[in-house]
Every structure is written in C-alpha cells, then in structure tokens.
Amino acid sequence: MTEFLPPALILLAGAILIGPLRGHLRSAVVLVAPLLTLWAVWQVPDGVVTTAPFLDYVIEPVEGSPLRRLFATIFALMAFVGGLYAFRQAKWYELAAGYAYAAGAVGVSFAGDLITLFIFWEMMALFSTVVVWAGGTPAARAAGIRYAIMHLLGGIILKVGIEGVVVHTGSIDIQPMLATNFDTWMVLIGILINAAAPPISAWLADAYPESSPTGSVFLSAFTTKTAVLALILLFPGEPVLIWVGIYMVMYGIIYALLENDARRILAYSIVNQVGFMVCAIGIGTQMALNGAAAHAFAHIIYKALLFMSAGVVVYRTGKSKCTDLGGLFRTMPLTTICGIIGALSISSFPLTSGFTTKSMISEAAIGEGLVLIYMLLTAASAGVFLHAGIKFPWFVFFQKDSGLRPKDAPWNMAAAMVIFAALCILIGIFPEPFYQFLPYTTDYVAYKPGKVLFYLQLLLFSGLAFFLLLPLMRRTLTISLDFDWLWRVLFYRAGGALLRILAGIGSAIEAGIRAWVSSLRDVARRHLGFVESNRDYGIFARTWQIGTTALWIAILLSVYVLTYFIS
Amino acid sequence: MNDLPKDDAWLARPSSIRLLWKVLWGVLALTVAAQLVIKIKGYFGIDDWFAFGAVYGFLACVAMVLVAKGLGYLLKRDENYYAAEDERD
Known part of the structure; x- marks a missing residue:
C-alpha cells in the first residue's frame, strides 16, 4: 500500500509547535498549518491509501472518498479561519488545544477503520475539554469537568460497541450498519452522545458558553459534526434517527427561546441544526445524505460566524446576557452585519448558504413521502428564524440601548468574520459549484420561484410573529432545567440522602455498642472493680483476711491432688 | 444626522421604527400577493x-x-x- 501520512498529522504538528514558538513564528504556524492540511486533504485519492499493522489488526488510517474529503475540508478551513480569529487574543494553550482538537476531527474524517476512528475520537474529547478549561473561570473549570465526564463515558460506550462489532463480525472496517443488536446500539449511542442527541444534549449548552470568546468558535465546529459524519458512514437510513433528529430540532428551538445568554442561545441552536442533519441521515436516501453533508458544511461556517460575532461582543464588553446587551449596532456595525448574515444563513433565508443546503433535506423528506416529517421540518425552519435568525441579533445588537459603546472587532477577528460571511453568501448565490463536492452526484436545483416564495412567506411571517409576541419573550435572569438535572441534582441529592441514611444507621449501631459497653462496664464495676470512695467494693475487689486466703489455697490444692490421684 | 447626542442612530428613532413597520407590512403583503402570479x-x-x-x-x-x-x-x-x-x- 502506498504510504500516505494522515493529513491530521500536519495540524497536530502545528498544535505541538504552537507551545514552544513565540511571536511571529507562532502566528505563522497558526496560519500556515491549516492551509497545509487543506492542501494535503485534497491530495487524498479515493479508497484506502494507507494501512498499518496494529496489534492483530490491519488498520487504515487514511481512506479517501468525496464525503470524507468534504468534511476534512471544512474542518481544516474552520481551523484556519478559527486560528485567524483567535491568534492575537487567545492564550497559546487554547490555540494548541484547539488545533489538536481540529486535528482529531480531520483524523476521524479519513479514518478507514473503527480503531483509528476511536483514537481520533478520544483525542477530540481530551483536547476539547482543554479548550473549555481555557475559559479560565471557576464556572469553566466545573463545566469542563462535567463535559469531560460525559465525553469519556460516551467514549467508553462507543468502545464497548466497537469491541462487540469487531469480535462478532471479525471486521474493523467502517461500513453501513443498522442498530439491530447490542453492539450496534452501543456504537450508535456512543456517537449520538457526541451529536448532543437526547437525553444527553445538555453538555453542549452547559460547556460551550463557558469557554473563552475564541474557544467557543472552535467548539461549535467539530464534535457534533464529526458525529454527523460518523452517522453518515455507519448508520445511513437508520429509522430511529428520524425521530431523534426531530426531537433535537424542537428541543433546540424551545430551549433557545427560553434562554437569556446569547452564546447559550447559539449553543442550543447547534443542537437544533444537527437535528436537521440527523433526521436526514435517518431518511437515508442519496438526496438526504447529500443534504446532511451539505448542511453540515454550511452549518459549520454560519455557526462559527455567529459564535464569532457573539465572541467579539463578549471580548469587547465582557457580557453575554441579553438582559445586559442591546443597541450595539451603533458602534459595532461590522460585527452586527456579520452576525445578521450568519443569522439569515442559519434561518435558510434565500440567497444564503442555509437555503441551498437545508432545502435538500426537506426535499428528501418529500421524496420519501414523509409528509409529517416534512411539515415538522418546515415548522422548525420557521422556528429557527424565530430563535436564532431574529432573536440573537435583535437582543444583542438592537433591542434597547444598553448604554454600551464598545469598539468594533479587532482586525483579525473582523477578517475571519468577513471570510465566513462571504462564504455564506457565495454558497447561497452559487450553490452549483459547491454541489459537485457532495458525496452523490446531483442535479438538484435550489432556486425555483414557487419554493423561494413559499420560504419567504414562511420566514417573513415568522418574523412578524416574533415582533408581535415580543412581550411574551421578555428576557429573565434564568436558566432552564434539562435532563442533566437528573444527575446534577436528583442523583446528587439521592446520593446525599443515601449517605445520610447510612450515616444514621452507622451512628445508631455505634450508640448501641456504646450503651452495651457501658452497661458491661457497670456490671464489671459492680462485681470486680472498686469505686473511688474505697467503701463500695465489688465482690472480687474486697480485701480478704490472710486466714481465708490460706484456707482457699489449701482447698484448691487438695482438689488438685485428689483429681491427680483419681485420674 | 448628528444633532442628537444620544439617540442619534437613525434606527433608534421612533419615526424610523414606524417607517420600518410600514415597510414590513408592505413586504408581507407583497409576498402573499405574489402568489397570484407565481405558482x-x-x-x-x-x-x-x-x-x-x-x-x-x-x-x-x-x-x-x-x-x-x-x-x-x-x-x-x-x-x-x-x-x-x-x-x-
């Protein structure tokens, strides 16, 4: 087999070099390593190109296909633009961890077997935790620990599944499967935890908003989308995914509507958007899988753009709650415009990237005759405009005048936002060149007058609903409980109660023993001991006359002698 | 444009907000009316x-x-x- 080093190693080398290098050299590595990776990604031909022996298996660290290249491309591109956004503001260890994390994502993209997949998968879990920790606050530290526990648990479940599949089928190949037995269910659950599927979705909105303004940009891109890729590779057409996806879509909207923190709104809308992709993978037709892959690509761009604009706001003002923000459009015009472009793209407004990719998923649902699913996805599209398309820019940049007059973005952050904003519009206006890179050839036409009109009606009237219902959406200083309440509070309290019960039983036993011992002591004192007063002697503690003692000794001796002779 | 010290932003003036509402209603009516022409x-x-x-x-x-x-x-x-x-x- 031709030796072709995994492109992920270039990015990983970059991550390692960021630490020891200083100044311009470090900046050069930050900017060049992702571009070199991007170049290497496009050198990977189709099929398995690298094999290596590992234990008793032959692993395939590099396997190319259009789908894999598409994901690796956006991961490398994301690392570049994320690096550009962050390199002057982020701490070096956050950059290094972010690049190692991105390298894990590129590695997963080309993993030809389950073992390689698992190694890069765990690499992502480790380094993304470091990115969360780089937020530097006590809240970030605590959220990072919860995040790590969830992902390490997910990793173990995935590992159990992979071991089962390998032992029972004898193959470590990555090939389509359905969740039919214990092994495949474990693999599916392990992947779905990373996709933030229910009931394990809370980690995302818990951890991402606690990271630094630059860290959240990296975090938004990789974990959930590698899970989407893994689902496309391993579980295309798995029916359970359709409803898992619908749940995620609705969950994201409802929780984002309740949320006050701007970055947490965006975090919930990641779950919402990944829900569209998961649902498409469940539908499983070529059109649906194309839609899932295309939407993942477009989503990484506009979601990172949204997190960048929110990141600039946090960086400049130190605030991220809607109740503290508002009116920032006055002094942050570029950030506002880029935020709005990202918001329109996520809402799949015509002429933005979201429209040309998400409509493929709706079309795929129609193609399979899934009317209910189509109607729910359409309602959700309206809901996306509501919770992310308008709510985010409205409460952050417009709304009331918060009195804040922060400066606009620093040049590197501005450049990163402009690149991604341009890509959002480019893919929106000229989708055809982009469609060529999708896994299946397609002659899909994004723009038909009737469809555009339908979506304009749908979205603009959602906008009307938003402004008419504004009084119902007054921001409150609250968070919303999620399934993680079960283990953060209920199990914790139950554990505490159990401990208290055990401690109660323990102290009852202890008190019993103590009472028994002291009553024994009383008995002993009565019969053996003597009390201070020197009068109240116990039976055995009384002084005896010498004569009595001698008599008793004589009796004992005679009994002994008699016994000796008799026996 | 710059005569008001605080609320000088065009977007923040009540008159512009009223205008934007009118524009929104107009656009909404237009998207519905367009269905007479576009199927x-x-x-x-x-x-x-x-x-x-x-x-x-x-x-x-x-x-x-x-x-x-x-x-x-x-x-x-x-x-x-x-x-x-x-x-x-």
Missing part, C-alpha cells in the same frame, strides 16, 4: 393553498412561543440555581 407547487393537497406558507409560519411560531412559555414555568430556574445547589451541603 407554489404543493406536495400534499393543502400546501399550495393561497398564503399557506404565511399562515403556517405564523401559527408555527405562535405555537412554539406558547409551548416555550408554558414549559418555562416548569423548567426555568434562577441563573444561580446550580451554584446554590452545590452550596446546600
């Missing part, structure tokens, strides 16, 4: 009805906001809920 292809009977997209989008959003509002009573907690929870013991 929307329906996939299952009712979705090519006149203004179906408008009504569906509006009602879906109202429903979601109301569901969120209702769930909010159940799920919303003070933002320091978990921190307070940690300090209980």
